[in-house]
Amino acid sequence: MDDVKPKVVVDPSAGFCTGVKRAIATTEKVLEGDGEVFCLGELVHNEAELERLNHLGMKILDKNHLSRTTIGSHVLVRAHGEPPETYKVLEDKSVKITDATCPVVLRLQQKVKKASEEMQASGGSVIIFGKASHAEVIGLLGNTKGKAYAINKKEQLDSIDFSKPIRVFSQTTSDQNEYEDICNQIRIKSSNLSNGNPDIEINNTICGQVSRRGPALEIFARSHDVVIFVSGSESSNGKYLAGLCKSANPLTYTVTGTGQINPEWVLNAKSVGVSGATSTPEWLMLKVAAEIEAMI
Ligand code: SF4
Structure with missing residues (x-):
């Protein structure tokens, strides 16, 4: 009888790209100093990470509501960048600007x-x-x-x-x-x-940090019976990388976080791989892996 516990492995090549890492570190630093920052749109396309930062004081500001910022408030430009007219509007409103546009x-x-x-x-x-x-x-x-x-x-x-x-x-x-x-x-x-x-x-x-992930992700996907891919629902690179994963291993399931895994997906697997987009935090992949371990 084979009573070996199935392996659950988090993809070592997954995790934030340098642009997202930098944007999040910048945000945390601003929050440590000011306690509050308004991010123009979603800082990263990952709901769980946004929730974590929201608890630390980050608020998401819709660009159509820039007029709601007041003099002295702190506005963050996210990794995706902004057109020049946004900077002009922000400067006219005399707000503090922190630019986390990816280099x-x-x-x-x-x-x-x-x-x-x-x-x-x-x-x-x-x-x-x-x-x-x-x-x-x-x-x-x-x-x-x-x-x-x-x-x-x-x-x-x-x-x-x-x-x-x-x-x-x-x-x-x-x-x-x-x-x-x-x-x-x-x-x-x-x-x-x-x-x-x-x-x-x-x-x-x-970006090389997205395209270079492909080959390693395909090898990772093929080396596990089942793959759980963790990605924000709006992440472009998440959709692309999840597609690659599914082509390499048809038993790939995409979730945005814990609480979405159907136990039937993993019940008979000898090894389960957990991977994610360049905007998926490592802590979330580890949580998903722990949830799968508890199931099997
Ligand atoms: S361009 Fe995008 S994917 Fe590449 S490092 Fe910057 S934020 Fe990450």
């Missing part, structure tokens, strides 16, 4: 801004692969004064003039395969022109 996003904003200035001079277009409503994309578009195209479906390419120069960028947390598909469509559209368009520049701006 990777900041560099992308600068590249997009420079490309947009060049394209405006040459009549070309800047294309950003990502959802127009995503916080990071809003910040990128703001750096082009709204002159770039935010694209997340092939059909949206139809409105772009491919006979002029084209500069292409991706939101940092996009799906690498989907970005490659769009880039191939752009190449086809440009080469189908009578003279072709040689002035196309495609920039791989997906």
Whole structure:
């Protein structure tokens, strides 16, 4: 009779990326000093971590309600970044600003801004692969004064003039395969022109901390009978990484935290892996692992 207790292992390569780590450390430091901070939108797309920070004094401020901030209050710009007009509004309101924009996003904003200035001079277009409503994309578009195209479906390419120069960028947390598909469509559209368009520049701006996770995550997923993937419901990289995990191991289940695991998922497993998005805190994965251990 095999009475060996099933293994529950937390993915050693999972946990916060450096941008999220930095944003959370910045927030905690501000809270230690001021006791209260207003974060413009969700600091990270992870409900449990937001709740923890909320208990420490972080409040989420909707950008449409900036007028509710008062002089002297402390406002935090999250890792996704903001368009220049947000800083202008905050400065006009004389609030204290702490900028936790991820340095990777900041560099992308600068590249997009420079490309947009060049394209405006040459009549070309800047294309950003990502959802127009995503916080990071809003910040990128703001750096082009709204002159770039935010694209997340092939059909949206139809409105772009491919006979002029084209500069292409991706939101940092996009799906690498989907970005490659769009880039191939752009190449086809440009080469189908009578003279072709040689002035196309495609920039791989997906963050290495998301794309590098893929191969290690697939190995991790294959090495366990069942995988529980922990991710905030709004996390883009969480959706992408959970998809990779599920392709590598069909017995992958995504949860946002404890209390959602169906015991039947893990009951007959000899090993259960727990992984998560780049915005999933380690403490939450450990809690989920402890819950599974108690079940089996
Ligand atoms: S995924 Fe990359 S770009 Fe996004 S916050 Fe993390 S380190 Fe920064």
